[in-house]
Amino acid sequence: MKFFADTADIDEIRDLAATGLLDGVTTNPSLVAKAGRDFFDVLKDICAAVEGPVSAEVTATDYDAMVQEGRRLADFADNIAVKVPLTWDGLKACKTLRQAGAMVNVTLCFSATQALFAAKAGATFVSPFVGRLDDISEDGMQLIRDIRLIYDNYPALETEILVASIRHPMHVVEAARIGADVCTVPPAILRKLADHPLTDKGLKAFLADWQGTGQSILDKP
Numbered sequence: 235m236k237f238f239a240d241t242a243d244i245d246e247i248r249d250l251a252a253t254g255l256l257d258g259v260t261t262n263p264s265l266v267a268k269a270g271r272d273f274f275d276v277l278k279d280i281c282a283a284v285e286g287p288v289s290a291e292v293t294a295t296d297y298d299a300m301v302q303e304g305r306r307l308a309d310f311a312d313n314i315a316v317k318v319p320l321t322w323d324g325l326k327a328c329k330t331l332r333q334a335g336a337m338v339n340v341t342l343c344f345s346a347t348q349a350l351f352a353a354k355a356g357a358t359f360v361s362p363f364v365g366r367l368d369d370i371s372e373d374g375m376q377l378i379r380d381i382r383l384i385y386d387n388y389p390a391l392e393t394e395i396l397v398a399s400i401r402h403p404m405h406v407v408e409a410a411r412i413g414a415d416v417c418t419v420p421p422a423i424l425r426k427l428a429d430h431p432l433t434d435k436g437l438k439a440f441l442a443d444w445q446g447t448g449q450s451i452l453d454k455p
Contacts, residue, residue: 235410238286238418240398242269244279246421251283258286260339260361260398260418262317263293274310281311287358289339289418291317292327300327308336315339315358320348325355332356339396346380353385353393359416364409365399374399375408382412403427 236257239250242265250256259280269276281288288311292303304316304327315337318324328338332355339359340352344367352360362381364374378397385391394415400406403426406417419427 235414236286236416237424238289238396238416239424240265240400240418240420242266242276242280243421244269244276244283247280247283250421250424256284256286257416258288258313258315258418259284260289260317260396262289262291262341277307277310277314281313284313286313287315287337287339288313289315289317289341289359291341295319295321295323297323297326297330300324301330304331304336304338305334308334317341317361320344320352320360325351328352328355328357332358341398344377346377346384349377349381349393349395350384353388353391357393359394359396361396361398361418363399364397364405365401367399368401375405375412378409378412378414382414 237255238258238260239247239256240260242261247259266273266276277290290307292300294300294303300318300323307314307316316331317339318327320340320343328340331338337358339361340357341361343349343360343362349360362377367374367377381395396416396418397409397414398418400417400419400423403423406427409417
């Protein structure tokens with residue numbers, strides 16, 4: 235499974251990218267606004283920091299304007315994935331942009347039929363928002379199971395399932411069990427995935443024993 239960072243914070247992105255574990259980045263208007271910088275300056279820095287797809291979202295809501303904005307974004311960098319909402323106009327824009335060779339991430343997906351339509355429109359990625367479904371007492375991960383089953387039934391559908399709106403590490407674990415292609419994860423949660431109290435405990439014991447020997451690995455040439 236691929237890991238994307240769900241943030242527009244360039245410092246976080248660079249730090250995560252240094253691990254070699256980061257496959258891409260997703261942004262949205264809210265995340266860019268939080269960064270407090272010029273939109274294209276943010277995109278330039280992010281696209282330079284990661285080799286994988288960087289999702290940049292259109293702000294228009296009608297087809298013609300979405301396509302115009304999408305082309306502008308796609309031309310900005312080779313690794314831009316144009317993000318469009320899962321609406322009728324968004325689906326039409328997805329098809330047009332994909333035919334022009336752009337990567338497209340269809341976002342704000344909340345049902346299996348929406349995901350099927352996104353795939354039929356040629357989306358590179360579809361982004362089901364599992365956390366927001368959980369917030370209204372629906373089962374977000376069941377949506378991922380349904381989409382995976384439907385996509386697997388039709389091998390001609392090449393759209394990747396990009397699990398979004400992740401709230402906690404178990405969302406990531408369950409997505410991997412189901413076979414989702416990508417998880418886009420807030421940096422704080424991404425870091426938690428590497429933490430375990432037994433790792434910390436074991437490391438502390440190892441270091442204490444080593445210090446007791448009075449040796450240093452760097453002492454010898």
